[in-house]
Amino acid sequence: xxxxxxxxxxxxxxxxxDGPDTDIVLSSxxxxxxxxxxxxxxxxxxxxxxxxxxxxxxxxxxGKKISDCGQLELxxxxxxxxxxxxxxxxxHLISPNLASDSSFGACLLSDNEKVSIMINEEDHIRIQCxxxxxxxxxxxxxxxxxxxxxxxxxxYAYDEERGYLTSCPTNVGTGLRASVMMHLPGLVLTQQLxxxxxxxNQLGLVVRGTYGEGSEALGNIFQISNQITLGKSEKDIVNxxxxxxxxxxxxxRSARNAxxxxxxxxxxxxxxxxFGTLINARIxxxxxxxxxxxxxxxxxxxxxxxxxxxxxxxxxxxxxxPGFLQKYAGGPLQAYERDIRRAxxxxxxxxxxxxxxS
Amino acid sequence: xxxxxxxxxxxxxxxxxxxxxxxxxxxxxxxYINQAGQGFSFNNLLSGLLNIEPIFQSSTAxxxxxxxxxxxxxxxxxxxxxVHVGKFGCEDCYKTxxxxxxxxxxxxxxxxxxxxxxxxxxxxxxxxxxxxxxQLKEVLKDLIEKEEFEKAAEIRDEIRSLEKQNxxxxxxxxxx
Numbered sequence: 443x444x445x446x447x448x449x450x451x452x453x454x455x456x457x458x459x460d461g462p463d464t465d466i467v468l469s470s471x472x473x474x475x476x477x478x479x480x481x482x483x484x485x486x487x488x489x490x491x492x493x494x495x496x497x498x499x500x501x502x503x504x505g506k507k508i509s510d511c512g513q514l515e516l517x518x519x520x521x522x523x524x525x526x527x528x529x530x531x532x533x534h535l536i537s538p539n540l541a542s543d544s545s546f547g548a549c550l551l552s553d554n555e556k557v558s559i560m561i562n563e564e565d566h567i568r569i570q571c572x573x574x575x576x577x578x579x580x581x582x583x584x585x586x587x588x589x590x591x592x593x594x595x596x597x598y599a600y601d602e603e604r605g606y607l608t609s610c611p612t613n614v615g616t617g618l619r620a621s622v623m624m625h626l627p628g629l630v631l632t633q634q635l636x637x638x639x640x641x642x643n644q645l646g647l648v649v650r651g652t653y654g655e656g657s658e659a660l661g662n663i664f665q666i667s668n669q670i671t672l673g674k675s676e677k678d679i680v681n682x683x684x685x686x687x688x689x690x691x692x693x694x695r696s697a698r699n700a701x702x703x704x705x706x707x708x709x710x711x712x713x714x715x716x717f718g719t720l721i722n723a724r725i726x727x728x729x730x731x732x733x734x735x736x737x738x739x740x741x742x743x744x745x746x747x748x749x750x751x752x753x754x755x756x757x758x759x760x761x762x763x764p765g766f767l768q769k770y771a772g773g774p775l776q777a778y779e780r781d782i783r784r785a786x787x788x789x790x791x792x793x794x795x796x797x798x799x800s
Numbered sequence: 801x802x803x804x805x806x807x808x809x810x811x812x813x814x815x816x817x818x819x820x821x822x823x824x825x826x827x828x829x830x831x832y833i834n835q836a837g838q839g840f841s842f843n844n845l846l847s848g849l850l851n852i853e854p855i856f857q858s859s860t861a862x863x864x865x866x867x868x869x870x871x872x873x874x875x876x877x878x879x880x881x882x883v884h885v886g887k888f889g890c891e892d893c894y895k896t897x898x899x900x901x902x903x904x905x906x907x908x909x910x911x912x913x914x915x916x917x918x919x920x921x922x923x924x925x926x927x928x929x930x931x932x933x934x935q936l937k938e939v940l941k942d943l944i945e946k947e948e949f950e951k952a953a954e955i956r957d958e959i960r961s962l963e964k965q966n967x968x969x970x971x972x973x974x975x976x
Binding site: 477479481482483485486564586589590593594597598599600601602603604605606607608609610611612614615616618646669670671672673674675676 | 911919
């Protein structure tokens with residue numbers, strides 16, 4: 443079954459690739475929201491229209507090869523179980539909104555999972571492209587290329603003055619949301635992030651948790667994105683976000699260095715305690731697991747720990763989410779059962795990793 | 801807690817700038833904070849902003865029902881429903897609610913109301929032609945005012961030829 447292909451591994455293959463500044467920026471994402479001219483928007487469209495949008499996409503794009511990302515495969519939300527959809531959300535391949543609220547929702551995923559085109563979410567299509575590290579310009583190029591391919595066959599809802607017309611006026615104009623996932627333990631520990639967030643808001647940027655709007659920042663991972671989509675060009679939006687992210691990277695690095703200098707023993711103690719918890723705990727809640735994974739990741743970046751790789755931590759961040767835990771258990775689990783399974787999964791993966799490295 | 805929300809209220813023409821933190825905003829009921837308390841939901845924020853639109857605060861009793869009763873002919877969405885869900889139903893809504901849109905867009909997009917980014921390639925020619933025609937019409941106006949009728953006639957002919965090209969595009973030139 444095609445769905446299984448995309449969830450066999452918790453980590454998309456591109457997450458193992460190297461990229462610029464991957465010690466702090468986990469990934470870059472660009473999303474373009476587009477609607478088709480001859481249909482009402484998904485928030486109000488009829489079943490017939492919803493079906494027609496999917497058929498139109500199917501006809502033109504299923505099996506299509508996208509540059510070096512491989513072929514596109516269609517997953518229709520109606521044919522998936524809630525747990526299966528949850529797993530796709532945990533991998534960041536689809537949005538929580540597409541998983542739970544869409545009618546005639548679907549997504550086209552490329553072989554390497556760098557491209558995900560969501561269909562009938564809030565807008566007819568949302569072209570999403572991902573890459574490791576800070577590579578917003580590159581992912582914008584990829585998204586633009588796909589956008590041009592779609593526009594060869596479909597007329598978009600577009601207005602000369604307002605630009606690309608979207609369901610929500612917060613996306614109108616470019617329809618572009620560019621975002622980065624950043625690991626910021628230094629700024630959190632030195633309590634600088636509280637001052638940085640309002641400054642970013644002033645610049646028209648938004649700081650959110652790991653899974654987007656309304657989600658919690660698990661394990662010091664924050665998603666930073668542009669709020670303004672109108673009155674600025676795509677290039678300017680991406681360049682402005684990139685330059686702010688570069689400043690945050692510099693601040694995070696200097697916070698880490700300051701901590702390592704002034705509180706070396708306390709920091710080392712914290713990192714090794716967290717490492718000890720991950721290796722030994724029998725019951726661990728997702729929040730504690732995320733905090734410990736963040737500490738160990740920092741330990742690797744600072745050179746304290748070299749027996750495990752960051753790849754395994756990226757994988758554990760996703761593997762220890764409720765959806766994946768239940769997928770591996772083969773069915774629903776109570777919260778306390780999940781905490782036990784999470785702990786044993788982490789122990790197994792880290793032991794495996796240590797054996798491979800020894 | 802530092803101020804993270806900055807917006808301007810106009811009530812009966814009186815300008816009032818507000819700078820508040822999430823906690824105060826919640827207490828004042830100016831905007832809705834999402835349940836997770838992790839910043840603002842765009843849609844809720846939009847609904848919050850819409851609720852303080854001057855049209856809802858207007859002293860003229862007739863203005864409010866008039867705006868609320870506005871309805872999109874294509875998708876049947878009313879302005880009241882749009883305020884409630886924060887989403888339009890179709891592209892025509894942008895025209896139907898055009899008069900209400902600018903204050904909303906200005907607030908959400910830092911004062912911007914016009915797109916300056918990408919143009920879909922197949923529409924590009926038409927848009928470019930239209931912009932050229934608009935520019936030439938300004939030139940024509942100038943020339944007529946200066947009573948330079950010979951030049952004006954040349955420009956007029958150029959405008960007519962461009963408008964013909966434009967009609968060809970709209971009637972299905974390169975579009976399929």
